[in-house]
Amino acid sequence: MSMLTPSGMGGKYKVTGTAYPRMRRPRRRGRIVAAVVASVVVLGLFGWGAVQLFHVFRGDDGDNQASGSPQNTPSCAPVTPATPGKPMALPQPAGVTVSVLNATARGGLAKSTADELAKRGFKVARFGNAEPPYDKKVTQSALIVAGPAGEAAAREAGTQVVGSAVKIDPARKGKGVDLLIGNGFSALASPADVAKARVVAANPPPPKPSCRPVSPSATGPARKS
Known part of the structure; x- marks a missing residue:
């Protein structure tokens, strides 16, 4: 008798198929x-x-x-509060002696610019090419270089070129200024633009506040050891 044949059936009936009855409860x-x-x-x-x-x-x-x-990121504290720039009375063009120097690769700019400045009343000392420290290194429209005594004259000369910058050389003597024509130069400013620039040059905006890094441990509460 087969083990799969129920008792008393004499082997007549057999369990067929591939599935067998489960002997335990299915898992959930x-x-x-x-x-x-x-x-x-x-x-x-x-x-x-x-x-x-x-x-x-x-x-x-x-x-x-x-x-x-982050805990260790330093904060920025102003060193000194911003103060207005120092107002300055600008001289008239007749009181400014300027040297016009071409710092670009374009020829003829120094002479044409010097002639136009002379028509506007400036005293042109000379014109020519810029010295090696500045030659082909002035990216803005113009750079005005002067000593401390010529700062007012440099500001006045800077009003003639839109986008120009003024540089004060502490080692330079006298009131004469150098107008270095840069790569961004196209022409001198119009009379209307010159009038606006003179107001800004005589009353410069306040400088941007500088800052120093402050460690969080320096400002945070002291910890007990």
């Missing part, structure tokens, strides 16, 4: 999934708690950590 996958998720949540809570305790023992500020700002 939902319970297994729920248990896994609960384990992950519990482990996450334990990990978060451990991180918080770590920061508490280190004395970190929770607000700074939440905002993502």
Whole structure:
């Protein structure tokens, strides 16, 4: 008698097929999934708690950590408050002696510019090519170079070229100025632009405030050892 034949059937009936009756209750996958998720949540809570305790023992500020700002990032404090630029009475063009120097690769700019400045009342000392320290190195429209005694004259000369910059050389003597024509030069400013530039040159805007790095440990509360 086959082991699969029920008792008393004399082997007439047999169990066929590939599936066999289960001898135990099927597992419920939902319970297994729920248990896994609960384990992950519990482990996450334990990990978060451990991180918080770590920061508490280190004395970190929770607000700074939440905002993502690094603890050792220095802040910027102004060294001195911004003060208005020093007003200065500008001389008339007749009181300015200027040397016109071409710092570009374009020929003829020095003479044509010098002639136009002379028509506007400036005293032209000379014109020609710029010296090697400035030759082909002036990127703006013009650079006005003068000594401390010629600062007012340099500002006046700078009003004639839109986008020009003034450089004061402490080692330079006298009131004469050099007008270095740069790569951005196209022409002298119009009379209307000159009038506007004179107002700005006589009353320069306040300088940008400078700052120094401040360590957080220098401004934060002292810790007890």
